[in-house]
Amino acid sequence: MASGGVELRGLTKRFEDAVAVDGIDATIEPGEFFSLLGPSGCGKTTTLRMIAGFEQPTAGQIVLDGVDVAAVPPHERNVHTVFQSYALFPHLDVFGNIAFGLRRRRVGKDEVRRRVAEAIELVELGGLEHRRPRQLSGGQQQRVALARALVLRPAVLLLDEPLGALDAKIRKQLRLELKALQEEVGITFVFVTHDQEEALSMSDRIAVMNGGRIEQIGTPEAVYEQPATVFVADFLGVSNLMDAEAFGDGVVRIGEFRLRAGCGEVAAHGAVKVVARPERLALLPHGAPRENCVPGMVERTVYVGANLQVITRLATGETVQASIANTGESTTYASGTPVAVHVPVDALRVLAPSTGGAATPPGEVTAEPERAPAVAS
Amino acid sequence: MSLPARLRNPWGKPRFLVATTWLYMAWALLPVVVAMLFSFNQGHSRSVWQGFSIRWWWGDPSQSIFHDSLYTHALVHSLSLAALDMVIATPLGVLLALGLARWRGRGSGAANGLMLVPLVTPEIVMAVSLLLVFTQLSLVPFSLVHLGTVAQVVGQVTFSLSYVVVIVRGRLAGIGPEYEEAARDLGATPVAALRLVLLPLLAPAILASMLIVFALSIDDFVVTQYMSSNASTTTIPMFLYANARGGTTTPALNALASILVVTTLFGVGIAYAVYSVLGRRAAPSGVSALRELSGLEAAA
Numbered sequence: 001m002a003s004g005g006v007e008l009r010g011l012t013k014r015f016e017d018a019v020a021v022d023g024i025d026a027t028i029e030p031g032e033f034f035s036l037l038g039p040s041g042c043g044k045t046t047t048l049r050m051i052a053g054f055e056q057p058t059a060g061q062i063v064l065d066g067v068d069v070a071a072v073p074p075h076e077r078n079v080h081t082v083f084q085s086y087a088l089f090p091h092l093d094v095f096g097n098i099a100f101g102l103r104r105r106r107v108g109k110d111e112v113r114r115r116v117a118e119a120i121e122l123v124e125l126g127g128l129e130h131r132r133p134r135q136l137s138g139g140q141q142q143r144v145a146l147a148r149a150l151v152l153r154p155a156v157l158l159l160d161e162p163l164g165a166l167d168a169k170i171r172k173q174l175r176l177e178l179k180a181l182q183e184e185v186g187i188t189f190v191f192v193t194h195d196q197e198e199a200l201s202m203s204d205r206i207a208v209m210n211g212g213r214i215e216q217i218g219t220p221e222a223v224y225e226q227p228a229t230v231f232v233a234d235f236l237g238v239s240n241l242m243d244a245e246a247f248g249d250g251v252v253r254i255g256e257f258r259l260r261a262g263c264g265e266v267a268a269h270g271a272v273k274v275v276a277r278p279e280r281l282a283l284l285p286h287g288a289p290r291e292n293c294v295p296g297m298v299e300r301t302v303y304v305g306a307n308l309q310v311i312t313r314l315a316t317g318e319t320v321q322a323s324i325a326n327t328g329e330s331t332t333y334a335s336g337t338p339v340a341v342h343v344p345v346d347a348l349r350v351l352a353p354s355t356g357g358a359a360t361p362p363g364e365v366t367a368e369p370e371r372a373p374a375v376a377s
Numbered sequence: 378m379s380l381p382a383r384l385r386n387p388w389g390k391p392r393f394l395v396a397t398t399w400l401y402m403a404w405a406l407l408p409v410v411v412a413m414l415f416s417f418n419q420g421h422s423r424s425v426w427q428g429f430s431i432r433w434w435w436g437d438p439s440q441s442i443f444h445d446s447l448y449t450h451a452l453v454h455s456l457s458l459a460a461l462d463m464v465i466a467t468p469l470g471v472l473l474a475l476g477l478a479r480w481r482g483r484g485s486g487a488a489n490g491l492m493l494v495p496l497v498t499p500e501i502v503m504a505v506s507l508l509l510v511f512t513q514l515s516l517v518p519f520s521l522v523h524l525g526t527v528a529q530v531v532g533q534v535t536f537s538l539s540y541v542v543v544i545v546r547g548r549l550a551g552i553g554p555e556y557e558e559a560a561r562d563l564g565a566t567p568v569a570a571l572r573l574v575l576l577p578l579l580a581p582a583i584l585a586s587m588l589i590v591f592a593l594s595i596d597d598f599v600v601t602q603y604m605s606s607n608a609s610t611t612t613i614p615m616f617l618y619a620n621a622r623g624g625t626t627t628p629a630l631n632a633l634a635s636i637l638v639v640t641t642l643f644g645v646g647i648a649y650a651v652y653s654v655l656g657r658r659a660a661p662s663g664v665s666a667l668r669e670l671s672g673l674e675a676a677a
Contacts, residue, residue, distance in 0.1 A: 052558075052562060053561075053562075054558050054561075054562075073561070074558070074561040074562055075561045075562070075563075075564045075565055075566055075570075076564075079562075080562055080563065081558075081559070081562045083555055083558070083559060085555055087555040087556050087558065087559035088559075089556060089559070089560075089574055090578070091577045091578060100560070100563050100565075100573075101563035101564050104563060104564035104565050104569065105564055148563065149562075149563075152563065152564070
């Protein structure tokens, strides 16, 4: 299974007056579960549509297993798509939908029957062959859409928010199934989503997109634990982002408090952003003599079952959220309680604002000199 | 304020509105029903009831609509014009609708709007203009169209095309681009995607268009009259117009008019039924026939 590698080189899509995808570069390994994650309008769906062939890139290359397919029409690409709305053909039954692609390839009748049966088995839809799409539940429709694409043994399967139309419970279940399916078939999956939980739980690697550009590519752990930019830190999970001043030796000043930051751009100087995840913060009794503590006052506590979200206003004026495991003693964080918020050294991350694309509007970034050659190539 | 409680009751039946509606329907439909009834009159009178008979439909060996050659000829000519209009205007309109739906960018908005112009142009204006270009211009292709059946078909296609475009375009908008993209994605060439996915999904709209075109053609008087050459190109509406006030007519004329009413109603009725039943089956989002067909009414 060495096929299914995708390389995007300076991929750009300009619509009449807007830049949807702004010269992105990415290498997707064969057999990888790769997610494009970002808010709506970040260019993730346009990127997917260019890989599928529905949109023609303004510039750049899409290299599929060593061949640039940017100019190849969609029906000649060995890449298939699971659409957000599934787009199952309403006038064909489940069998007809799954067989559609095989018949276009002039596969023999018996072979069609055998492969469709296999695909139906793979997605566990046995017995529903002669149902029409509208007679199926959302989850079943989604499986038909998957089977319809997988039966053609694509090099790459593109999935455009395939779980978006389902309700929360089925979505969580299908998430696990989809990941298991991907491991079983060993096909490269390119998965578009705006749901960070989906991306984190299924992907081998995630590209976080914003304003038509990729902010960071990395494993779920990497993008969550070591966000490279303010945007990534902010988009993935709840992050406590604070303005700070850095001194280049791992010490940052937030308001009048000096803290040691153990990761990120610790050598940065001047105005920076620092970030700490809620689950890494600890709440200590007020006045506890520990380093890396900032005093504050509990503003309110939100009970979410497994844990408590304690929102604390720091003495610096900033509000931070701490996620505390629910041990049955919620009353200790009553509103108004003075506390000391402890930020472990290895949990405080420095983000140099210059690396953050989110701080500058996308329109200005296009003028950046280092981007220009990529667009032109 | 001082209205009686019965009228002020907001949950009460809107009696006045219901009564007005029925009154209007009676006013509009009664004359048609009476005219149709008189086609079954025993005597020659078209205004005095003399007992029931089907002689004007079939019984009379020389004067029934199926025995008098003037009547049968008008009937046959009307039906053949309608059939020609149907098989020419429908495919052309489907192609135009597909083209308009695909065409994005400069000029597409204007073209979409201009498509509605034939619907709102006074028919007499269109008829006179067509007459002028077919008879006065010595320019190909206009000079090739001679008054008579050819001109009648060309004229009817010209104005019925817009109806097809509006119906099919509405359906296309409801279908959205993703089915076609899915077909392309699964390896269908553009032509195969059209044939295997788009046309089956458009089938209700295409059938509905055909029947609407049929009804429009059967009904049309102005354009058909102007494009006609001689007695051999007389249609039912033309025949009715020419003879309704004459003194020598018989209830066979009413029978002919009844055929006109029934075929038109039948065409529109089947169009509506086909569109709602098939449309419901094929439409993913349950686009209602009423909404789209009424959109057509609004545009017309």
